[in-house]
Amino acid sequence: MNNLTTPNLFNYRHGEFLQFMKNVLKVYGQVDTATLSLADKASKLETFTRALDEVFQPQMAQELTPELSNLDLRRDKALMGIKIYIDSQTYREESERVMAAQNLFANYISHGERIDKLSYQQETAVIQAMLQDWREGNLLAATQVLDLTSWIDLLNQLNKEFDEKYVKRAQEAPQPAEMDQKRLAIKSAYEDLTMDTVAFSRVAADREPYLNIIKSLNGLIDDYNLAVTQRLAGRGTDTEGVQPETPTPSEG
Numbered sequence: 001m002n003n004l005t006t007p008n009l010f011n012y013r014h015g016e017f018l019q020f021m022k023n024v025l026k027v028y029g030q031v032d033t034a035t036l037s038l039a040d041k042a043s044k045l046e047t048f049t050r051a052l053d054e055v056f057q058p059q060m061a062q063e064l065t066p067e068l069s070n071l072d073l074r075r076d077k078a079l080m081g082i083k084i085y086i087d088s089q090t091y092r093e094e095s096e097r098v099m100a101a102q103n104l105f106a107n108y109i110s111h112g113e114r115i116d117k118l119s120y121q122q123e124t125a126v127i128q129a130m131l132q133d134w135r136e137g138n139l140l141a142a143t144q145v146l147d148l149t150s151w152i153d154l155l156n157q158l159n160k161e162f163d164e165k166y167v168k169r170a171q172e173a174p175q176p177a178e179m180d181q182k183r184l185a186i187k188s189a190y191e192d193l194t195m196d197t198v199a200f201s202r203v204a205a206d207r208e209p210y211l212n213i214i215k216s217l218n219g220l221i222d223d224y225n226l227a228v229t230q231r232l233a234g235r236g237t238d239t240e241g242v243q244p245e246t247p248t249p250s251e252g
Helices: 014-029 039-060 066-089 095-111 120-133 137-145 149-172 176-203 208-233
Strands: none
Touching: 014 039, 014 176, 014 208, 039 176, 066 095, 066 120, 066 149, 095 120, 095 137, 120 149, 137 149, 176 208
8 A cells, every 4th residue: 555644734733743743753764764765855854843843842831941940939039038037027126127027018918928929920020019119218218227138139130030031031932923834844844755755655666665654654644633633523612723734635
């Protein structure tokens, strides 16, 4: 059998699409593509797939990068340390310190009891607003009474650094159009490679290696198409499906 099943690439989500192409490359990685005159086309597909992987992984990452995670942890520790310290000062006997601590603590709570549990950007904005309050009038004087200047400077520095790096990461994240463009390039490379494979399976003196590739690809394609069909059948109003390309007649 030298007929190749058509993968329903149009309905593959980015993750499904990327993993499918990685699996396709594994199939070709098990044969001597140079001997089979498929090396150039396989290399092209691998290059385009790697390029998509490089932009897909940061976009899909749900957690912060290690650098951002460390900054977030450090600012949370500074934030909570300041809060606990201010609260402890309300138990002192010196009335001036008690008053300063009470004023700062009341202002802190007005911004939220668990600022450290807010979303990343919410936390950034709230810390900025709170520290702005503490730079003026009686709250500024209160920070001086409690000798909080160095700790506040550290929190301010960490908050600014986190915000800058967080925004930079967001700006560098791939846009949908970039993902779609890379998918189209991969789809074209995949079609070139598989069309050559099918053609050689019909005219080569030794057709067996090509037929084995087609057999492996068909098993792979059937699995992916079935999984996508089942997902779409149970999707209802789910709108998470990715349809980046304009469907061709062969995909419809």
